[in-house]
Amino acid sequence: MNETRIDDCVSNRDGVLFIEGMASHDLIARFGSPLFVFSEDQIRRNVRRFRDAFEKGWTAGPVKVMPAAKANWVFAIQRVLADEGCGADIYSAGELDVALRAGVDPRFISANGVPKDKEHIRRTIEVGARLTIDSLRDVELLEELAPTLSKTAYVRLRIRPAISEFVKKSDFSPDGMVPTDLVALLYKGGLSIGEVIEAGKRVMKIPNVEVVGFHAHHGRHHRSTLYWEAQMHAYARDIGRVCEALDGFRPQEINIGGGFAIPRDPHNAATHYSDPLLLGSLHWLSLGLKYLGAKVRYRVIDKLLTLIEGHPNAIAAPSIEQYGAATTTALLEALPKHGIDPTGVTLQLEPGRAIHGNAGVHLATVQATKKMTAPITWNLVTIDTSEFWMTGGRFEHHLHDYCVANRLNAPPVMKADVVGRSCYGDRLLGAVRLPDVEIGDLVAFLDAGAYQEVSASNFNAMPRPAAVLVTGNRAAVVRRAENLDDVFRRDELPEHLVPSDTPEQAAEAMPTVGHSR
Numbered sequence: 001m002n003e004t005r006i007d008d009c010v011s012n013r014d015g016v017l018f019i020e021g022m023a024s025h026d027l028i029a030r031f032g033s034p035l036f037v038f039s040e041d042q043i044r045r046n047v048r049r050f051r052d053a054f055e056k057g058w059t060a061g062p063v064k065v066m067p068a069a070k071a072n073w074v075f076a077i078q079r080v081l082a083d084e085g086c087g088a089d090i091y092s093a094g095e096l097d098v099a100l101r102a103g104v105d106p107r108f109i110s111a112n113g114v115p116k117d118k119e120h121i122r123r124t125i126e127v128g129a130r131l132t133i134d135s136l137r138d139v140e141l142l143e144e145l146a147p148t149l150s151k152t153a154y155v156r157l158r159i160r161p162a163i164s165e166f167v168k169k170s171d172f173s174p175d176g177m178v179p180t181d182l183v184a185l186l187y188k189g190g191l192s193i194g195e196v197i198e199a200g201k202r203v204m205k206i207p208n209v210e211v212v213g214f215h216a217h218h219g220r221h222h223r224s225t226l227y228w229e230a231q232m233h234a235y236a237r238d239i240g241r242v243c244e245a246l247d248g249f250r251p252q253e254i255n256i257g258g259g260f261a262i263p264r265d266p267h268n269a270a271t272h273y274s275d276p277l278l279l280g281s282l283h284w285l286s287l288g289l290k291y292l293g294a295k296v297r298y299r300v301i302d303k304l305l306t307l308i309e310g311h312p313n314a315i316a317a318p319s320i321e322q323y324g325a326a327t328t329t330a331l332l333e334a335l336p337k338h339g340i341d342p343t344g345v346t347l348q349l350e351p352g353r354a355i356h357g358n359a360g361v362h363l364a365t366v367q368a369t370k371k372m373t374a375p376i377t378w379n380l381v382t383i384d385t386s387e388f389w390m391t392g393g394r395f396e397h398h399l400h401d402y403c404v405a406n407r408l409n410a411p412p413v414m415k416a417d418v419v420g421r422s423c424y425g426d427r428l429l430g431a432v433r434l435p436d437v438e439i440g441d442l443v444a445f446l447d448a449g450a451y452q453e454v455s456a457s458n459f460n461a462m463p464r465p466a467a468v469l470v471t472g473n474r475a476a477v478v479r480r481a482e483n484l485d486d487v488f489r490r491d492e493l494p495e496h497l498v499p500s501d502t503p504e505q506a507a508e509a510m511p512t513v514g515h516s517r
């Protein structure tokens, strides 16, 4: 953490990391380690900034912020969003449920995703949420279901526009080299232009169905505002084409999805892991140096390793306000060009990481340090969390900004891998600069509010950590830590493996005491 920003839930107070008004070590003392900490205040600030920024730019009609539930579906968090008047982007029956229980107005719930089963579609319609058509299978199910229901189904057509103007490398491309428009076209979400038109024509014939607009979501391929401008131009072009093919259909709602980056975005091309050329040279050098003997080889490798260093995202992404201005300006300009008058149209957006990311911190405690000096020099700092509790972005090679929460003013004096507690390599931070750390110190992963807690697993039969919500100088548990009973809750023993015939003894054979089924 380099500097304290305004409008940030984290701050440096005399060398100690505070999350809003709470010192990180006090939180750990009260709630245990490791710990997910979410800032209610930051979530509210983010929502309000999105609303203000897009309302300022979208002069044609209303704006609705509908945060992606998948990024953080903790019930208390969904309550905060409902309290802010947000809608919700939901992907599953479970997310629909949590949004409804939290009190989100169903008219602003956007039921997205492929595939959707019949029950999920039925419930979506019955509660009055918006159904996003994202496959011809959705159309078939709707043809079967809608006429049998007493409720009108409000649907939107999800388009997958070709962002042909934007060919910069996508952050999602496996080797970081594939152009954005291509990665976006190959993504499973959305329908190609021919399919959307077919879906639209069929859906419009179904009794009890009203088509209310369009949906598109490409995700965070690139953090630039240029990417958003290109998306909006492509989207408007396709909306124009579909409307023409649907005999002058006019949308009431245009949903632009999510994918806005956050300033210290951990999933970002600006994140620097280590020089690929350097790593590549290790391989070729090793082949050559093998013949000179292990000693010489390790000496050369040792020198090279001193050059490798992991740097979290150092260049801030555009602000919410910049995204708002660029996106709304482009859409307002592009829609009329393609024959669509935006007057009265509701603009909907579904930020996920940009609402939750910088509202969360993951805290963990140093458990051991290892300092290797031969045959090569390398340091390991082991902490009590795991990549299995920070998996929401592992596939995208995230690298969170980090700090030693009780030594913010201590200068970095060493380079180390910060590793987790599972039996995997569990390399949470690779080759990062650290102050001299001791057992008991706290490592903080910043911007861990989106996708992390909600994707934690029980690898190594590890009970998952607790999550707390902070507002001002108050904190409360919003998801308790698991215990071993929780870990084994779903286990069942088939009859033939029960070691005895009395039920009491059989119960004892289960991994935990007091296990109830």
Ligand SMILES: *Cc1c(COP(=O)(O)O)cnc(C)c1O
Pocket (backbone or CB within 6 Å): 068, 070, 071, 089, 112, 113, 217, 219, 220, 257, 258, 259, 260, 350, 351, 352, 353, 354
């Ligand atoms: C994942 C998702 C979002 C949120 O994406 P972020 O990159 O977190 O902003 C929004 N809409 C849909 C349909 C999604 O699948």
